[in-house]
Amino acid sequence: MDPVDHKDRSFQGALRAIRHDLRGLIGLIIGFEGFLREAAEDGGRAEAQGDLRRIREAADRLLEIVMNRLGGGAHTGPDDEDWEAVGRRLRAEVAVIDDHRRAVARVLDAPVDGAEPGDSDDLTESREDLDKIATACQGVLDRYDAWMAQVRAAEWRPTGPRASSESPRPEVSLSGHAEAAPPAGSAERATAHGQRVGVLGEGGRLLLVDDDPATLEILTRLVRSWGYVPLRAGSGDEALDILAREQDVDLVLMDMVMPGLSGGATLRRLKADPALRGVPVIMLTGIDDQTDVVRCILDGAEDYILKPPNPVLLRARISASLEKKRLRQKLATVLKVFVSSPGDVEEERALTKTVIDKLNVLFQGQLFLYDYNWEQEPLFAHDTFQSQIMSPAEADIYVGIFWSRLGSPLPARITRPDGSRYLSGSEYEFEQAVQAFQDTGRPQMLIYRKMAVPVAPLTDRRAVLEALDQHERLESFLHKWFKSDDGQGFERAFHPFADGQRFAALLLEHLKRLAYDRLEKDHVEERVSEFDRRSGGVLGS
Known part of the structure; x- marks a missing residue:
């Protein structure tokens, strides 16, 4: 191995380690x-909220x-003056x-207004x-000091063109989520916005x-606090x-990086x-x-979440994973x-989830609609992503929503049997x-077309041409x-709608009708099966 390349790999590995450790401490x-x-909300100590928000x-x-x-x-290396x-x-x-933190401590030491003596x-x-x-704050400082000592002791150097070709890291917002526009063919990590907890995802031993x-x-x-029973392993x-x-563990939530047997090795x-x-x-x-995250998914992990975890997102991911497990058990x-x-x-994606949630409440105990939506909760957009979600061919209902765009072409490795490429993921899913x-x-097949006129800024020529x-x-x-x-008529029909309210009403009506049809079909099949059993298999002969 080239000595310079070895130093670069060592340097990048050390960067990953310091990021991992500091993110863990900040998560604490x-x-x-x-x-x-x-606790401040429950204990009537509202004056602590401002200092906690600053923390x-x-x-x-x-x-x-x-x-x-x-x-x-x-x-690029230890010579960078920004260290x-x-x-x-x-x-x-x-x-x-x-x-x-000290200000909050003073609030805790002060008596609560209106409290009786002796309370x-x-x-x-x-x-x-x-x-x-x-302790966590001190850990941040100690860990960075150790990193600085490592930088000074090592002889890392920039690697020329290879270092300069690194893709710039996305800027991170105050919420800790990447927000820079991803490059073509990539997908942003899902945020907590729009996540919800399904009724089949509640309760269990974790x-x-x-x-x-x-x-x-x-x-x-x-x-x-979410109603689960925790078991712990170090x-x-x-x-x-x-x-x-x-024998009755419902789900495992595991750190990927641990001494001894790592999370990845434990998963395998x-x-x-x-x-x-x-x-x-x-x-x-x-x-x-x-690369590490994809490896875990391919090794069988149901999902992943970055540290420090957003509690809303973490709860939603746990619930979704338990839902999938329990649905596989045909409850x-x-x-x-x-x-x-x-x-x-x-907007229509979010409304779809709202409609499905309403129907799941309506049919609770009899029927459960489970939605698969690639764009809502992506993993990574690369040339294997279609294998990471359910195929449309495996679904009971396909819901296609279109307005002003079809989407971007799929990777070149995803083609039709004749070798031709799909115009977009939406076209791929529809044809499947x-x-x-x-x-x-x-x-x-349920197809919807939004009829509102799309708007593109005339000051942005590129945006207009793209639109x-x-x-x-x-x-x-x-x-x-x-x-x-x-070109004068239609061989297949789609449902036009003007706004979100009309779309939600149409989708609710259509999904409810299909759900009732399925329940009726299951009921008839159950009665036929029962009659066949009692009659000694006459119907089956």
Whole structure:
């Protein structure tokens, strides 16, 4: 191996390690601040909220520094003069947290207005949470000091053109989520917006696996507050021992990076065991390398979430994974709904989920509609992404929503049998559904077209040309699949709608009708089966 290349690999590996460790420590600050905020609300100490908010804001800024200034490619080596500046920024934000932490401590020590003399107010846990924030802050400084010593001791050097060709890291918002526009062919990580908890995803026993006791405490308190029963393991080996003893673990939430048996190695052993492979696993990771995450997904992980986890997103991912598991166990009649939509109908995507949630409440105990939506919760957009979601051909209902665009071309490796390329993922999904319907009679096809006039800024020539190109692609697609050969009539129908309210009403009516049809069909089949059983198999002969 080239010595320079070896140094570059070593340097990038060290960067990944410092990002992982600092993200974990910042996650502790954010987690314990959340518990303190809830305790202040419940305990009538509203005056602490302002200082707690400042703690969270400073922690978010710490996360920005870690992601934007310690990202791969952000520095070229130890000669970069920004290393000391990064350290100063970290220390400044830690000082802000410490100041407001002390202010919260003073509020906790003060009597609550209106409290009677002698009233007891057990604040032990809140004071311990403040101490844990202080410990995490000191951990941030100590870990960065150790990194600086490592930088000075090593002889890393920039690698010339290769270093300069690194893709710039996306800027990170105060919420800790990447927000820069992704390059062509990539997909942004889903945010907590629009996540919801399904009725089949509630309750159960969760095994939490992390080598850091403070992280385990945060996860334990979170999942317990959501109604789950937590089990804890401090290593991969301990997790496998618990799974061997406990027969009713519903889900595993596991850190990817642990000493000894790593999270990835534990996952592979778990999935290799026939008795355990059905247990869904969600990987928690502070490593932002797509290769490692994809490897875990391919090894059998149900999902992943980056540290520090957003509690709303974490709860939604746990619920969704448990829903999938329980649906696979056939606890209810299931209708799988594949939702296909380009990126210009985000409102309708959200409305689709709202409609399906309403119907699941209506049919609870009898039928469950489960929606699959690639654009809503993407993993990564690359040339294997179609294997990471359910095929439209496997769905019971296909819902296609179109407006002003068809979407971007798929990777060159995803082609039709004749070798021709698809114009977009939406076209791929539609054709898969149509072919399946022609072959098997399912999925049922529901197509909607938004009739509102799209708007493009005239000051942006590129945006206007892109809008026109997408409009022409969509019209070509509709003409090919819906209009007659002479272009004067329609061979297939779609449902036009003017606004979100009309769309939601149409979708609710159509899905409800299909759901009732399915329930009636299941009821008839059940009665026929029962009659056949009692008659000694006359109908089956």
